[in-house]
Amino acid sequence: MxxxxxxxxxxxxxxxxxxxxxxxxxxxxxxxxxxxxxxxxxxxxxxxxxxxxxxxxxxxxxxxxxxxxxxxxxxxxxxxxxxxxxxxxxxxxxxxxxxxxxxxxxxxxxxxxxxxxxxxxxxxxxxxxxxxxxxxxxxxxxxxxxxxxxxxxxxxxxxxxxxxxxxxxxxxxxxxxxxxxxxxxxxxVTKPRIDVLSVVLSTIGFGGVVFGFSKAGESAGGWTSAVVITSIAIGLVTLVLFALRQIFMKEPMMNLRVFKYPMFIVGLLMVLSCMMIILSSMIILPMYLQNGMKLSAFSAGLMLLPGSALNGILSPRMGRLFDKYGPKWLVIPGLAIVAATLWFFSGITQASSIAFIVTLHIGLMIGISMVWMPSQTNGLNQLPPELYPHGTAVMNTLQQVAGAIGTALAISILTSGMENYLHKSAAPNAVNEVAQAMTLGSQNVFLFAMIVTLIGLAMAFFIRRVVVKHAAMNSMH
CATH class of the missing domain: 1.20.1250.20 (MFS general substrate transporter like domains)
Structure with missing residues (x-):
């Protein structure tokens, strides 16, 4: 090499x-x-x-x-x-x-x-x-x-x-x-033929889906608006056409053969669930700290720093552990930790101490660091080298889509929870009632993230270490 x-x-x-x-x-x-x-x-x-x-x-x-x-x-x-x-x-x-x-x-x-x-x-x-x-x-x-x-x-x-x-x-x-x-x-540099139709379909397809979900997260009645429904529908139909075109092309723009590799699929699903968990909880937590607990932007940012810093510091360590022991012993405990912290998060109130929230956030971030990189690396390792560019393109694209979906779902769960509470409230404009509504809405989002985590945990039992035999395979061809 x-x-x-x-x-x-x-x-x-x-x-x-x-x-x-x-x-x-x-x-x-x-x-x-x-x-x-x-x-x-x-x-x-x-x-x-x-x-x-x-x-x-x-x-x-x-x-x-x-x-x-x-x-x-x-x-x-x-x-x-x-x-x-x-x-x-x-x-x-x-x-x-x-x-x-x-x-x-x-x-x-x-x-x-x-x-x-x-x-x-x-x-x-x-x-x-x-x-x-x-x-x-x-x-x-x-x-x-x-x-x-x-x-x-x-x-x-x-x-x-x-x-x-x-x-x-x-x-x-x-x-x-x-x-x-x-x-x-x-x-x-192999310069494969550029298929203009594929480029157009992928742009409309992925663009439509991301745009639709982003729009849905913006307003309260988001999901029922014509713009949202139309752009998600057009996006999905176009993506189906895009996928069909890729399957039948000799040199596809995005090679869907990566989906023939089971560990790539498991790794991809793990990464997507992590992305949704992170984005749904990371958007709501700062909002809750600022509006529910009335902290300043700087204080809210500081509270989230220890967990995130630790996640960053642990990522390379988790990578080394993965190199040594494989993914299973990291991913399953990691998801269990994430599920437990989200369960506690779903019970936070305005009376919760700052130390408690910081500790939970640290737990969440440690759990995520145990899942994300090991499952992503394990998944990409199963691909033959000629599919690396396609594997990374598929993973990165779908992460953006999962991010947009996670954000939109989180914001709509939050707003509907708040609206339901304020609707029944005697004084819907009172400061403490709004903060209480914010608390309830946030709890619902954490419950949603926990459900995503449990689904991820069920999938994690299928993960197994990929033994890379590419060098041997390449000489056989």
Whole structure:
């Protein structure tokens, strides 16, 4: 196997990935601030997040193809140029439209970088060392979004929201320079035929589904609105056509043969359930801390920091444990821990102590770190090397879709719970009643997340370690 300067390659990819993920969540804390500054409604401000997710949902399915059309370096440079341009425009943004355009550019950068990162790891690391390497990606994917709100809360309190982007810019430039010096081309450029129809179908399909669910999460009567029903329906029908087209093509844009590998499917389902658990609980918890328990944005961010930091620190450790013992002994206990903490979360009240909530959050994050990376690495390990780009494209795309669905479900469960309570309340506008409604709505969301976890736990019993025999198989062909 060819020797790569894996440390330097990983360093450049991780720095850029970290900053990209950081700015994705840092802006969430600034949303209410931006609504005042730009005089926009919550539904409009929501587009800064929805637009970002939508761009990812449209771009991710194409990454399998792009990884075969362009060299690693070309994609890396383009992805960073897009991220840097987006970050600079965001830092200078004078109005909502300018910031929105910047977010789309940032999403294009991230949409290329994350699959590139996974694919590079699969190529430059031998299977027995992949768990630890994927663990570092886990550190980035979990720790960056976690520090986002805390750092952003500080910046907004003492400076302006522009500084979220000014802070990110130098790191992206450093990542680009490190990458230019050390990143090698690790994939073969085969230039498969680009099927325009597949591109169109995937864009409408994934875009429609992500857009529909994001819209549903925005308003109370979300699910029944014509826009939501139409876009989800069009999206699903188009996805069926897209899948059929991929199955019958000689060189598919997204190779669905990855679904022939049982451990890939189990790993994928685990990752998707983790994504839904994390997003549904991570959106509700800060809202509950700020509106139910009346804490400041900065305090709420600080409370979530220990759990998220620990998750980031443990990810590489879990990766090493996975390399040594395989997935089963991590995934099953991990899901059991997640289910237990969510059960306790579903009973939190305004009287719950801060220490109790921080402890539960730490438990939740430890459990997730035991499930996410081991099941993802195990699933991708089962694929033959020529399917790596497709496997990462499928996983990353469906994660975005699961994220949009999880967020939308969480917000609608929360709002319906609150509405039901306030509907029966004698004083629906009283501060303590609204906080009480927020508590009940949040409890329902945690119960929903717990049900998802239990379904995941049932599936986890089917997971088994993949023994990689690719080298032997390739010589047989």
């Amino acid at each position: 060819k020797q790569y300067n894996t440390r330097a390659i990983m360093a450049s990819l991780l720095i850029c990935g970290f900053i990209g993920m950081f700015s994705e969540t840092a802006l969430n804390i600034a949303i209410s601030n931006l609504m005042d500054v730009f005089h926009i409604s919550a539904a409009t401000a929501q587009w800064l997040t929805t637009g970002f997710l939508l761009t990812l949902g449209v771009l991710m399915p194409m990454t399998g193809l792009l990884l075969q059309w362009f060299t690693t370096r070309q994609l890396f440079i383009f992805s960073l140029a897009s991220s840097i341009a987006g970050t600079l425009i965001a830092a200078l943004a004078l109005n909502f439209e300018m910031l929105m355009a910047a977010r789309v550019l940032q999403a294009v950068g991230m949409g290329l970088l994350i699959p590139l990162m996974f694919n590079t790891i699969l190529v430059v690391y031998p299977p027995e060392k992949r768990g630890a390497a994927m663990g570092f990606v886990g550190l980035v994917i979990m720790f960056a979004p976690a520090t986002g709100p805390t750092v952003a809360g500080l910046l907004i309190e003492y400076f302006t929201w522009h500084y979220i982007f000014w802070l990110s810019l130098p790191f992206l430039v450093i990542g680009l320079l490190v990458g230019l010096k050390n990143l090698e081309n690790v994939t073969e």
